[in-house]
Amino acid sequence: MRILITSGGTTENIDQVRGITNFATGSLGKLIAERFLMANYEVILLAGREAVLPAPHPNLTIQTISDVSDLLAATAKWVPQADVFIHSMAVSDYTPVYMTDFETVAASSDLHEFLVKQNTEDKISSQADYQVMFLKKTPKIISTIKKLKPNIVLFGFKLLVDVSKEQLIAVARSALTQNQADYVLANDLAEITETRHHGLLVSQGAVIAADTKLEIADLIVRKSEETYDKYHTRHHR
Numbered sequence: 001m002r003i004l005i006t007s008g009g010t011t012e013n014i015d016q017v018r019g020i021t022n023f024a025t026g027s028l029g030k031l032i033a034e035r036f037l038m039a040n041y042e043v044i045l046l047a048g049r050e051a052v053l054p055a056p057h058p059n060l061t062i063q064t065i066s067d068v069s070d071l072l073a074a075t076a077k078w079v080p081q082a083d084v085f086i087h088s089m090a091v092s093d094y095t096p097v098y099m100t101d102f103e104t105v106a107a108s109s110d111l112h113e114f115l116v117k118q119n120t121e122d123k124i125s126s127q128a129d130y131q132v133m134f135l136k137k138t139p140k141i142i143s144t145i146k147k148l149k150p151n152i153v154l155f156g157f158k159l160l161v162d163v164s165k166e167q168l169i170a171v172a173r174s175a176l177t178q179n180q181a182d183y184v185l186a187n188d189l190a191e192i193t194e195t196r197h198h199g200l201l202v203s204q205g206a207v208i209a210a211d212t213k214l215e216i217a218d219l220i221v222r223k224s225e226e227t228y229d230k231y232h233t234r235h236h237r
Helices: 027-038 068-081 102-106 111-115 142-148 165-179 213-235
Strands: 002-007 042-048 060-065 084-087 094-101 131-137 153-160 183-192 197-202 207-210
Touching: 002 027, 002 068, 027 042, 027 213, 042 068, 060 068, 068 142, 084 142, 084 213, 094 102, 094 111, 102 131, 111 131, 142 153, 142 165, 153 165, 153 213, 165 183, 165 197, 183 213, 197 213, 207 213
Parallel strands: 002 042, 002 084, 042 060, 084 153, 153 183
Antiparallel strands: 094 131, 183 197, 197 207
16 A cells, blocks of 8 residues: 655745644554554655654655645645555645735725735735734645545544534544545544553544554554545456
């Protein structure tokens, strides 16, 4: 199997020196990649600029990802060549459109004018006491994967905060259907610490719990192998 993994976080540029990002470290994606390498699979890792990385390995290819447009291009390239796609990256939900001082925005009679503007400065001025930034939603990468390769084994990730187990599972099952995923690893931020990473691997037929990053990584390797074999057998009947 050839395994494609996204890891870390994306950064959406505001100008040439600033960006919007998140706190994702890529530690789980790194561990998942390492466990697949230990099982002698080829791994392509699409990693955010600040993500932690596995040690060099002859079966490992790493491509650095900056923003969502980078990720779209990389998935379009690699998904058709992969058998398993594990989308653990924390992808920016919004990207900057235009940023300007508050007084300019307050004086405008039509805020829509700012949605078609673009900053041309390498570094936006920091003279104003208040700035306003207009953002637009980024495309959902995971929703494109099965369109690129219908029989790829697809793992999505869903992070919620302080919800019931029932709600966590319900949201994960909704994501399964919406994205045609095979599995969704559902996490509650309240149950993640330095030593514990409780997660639920949700499919249409089952929910499997894991309590550490290592357990999650090994579970993903096992389910990848099982599901790939099912797809492969079905294809050759």
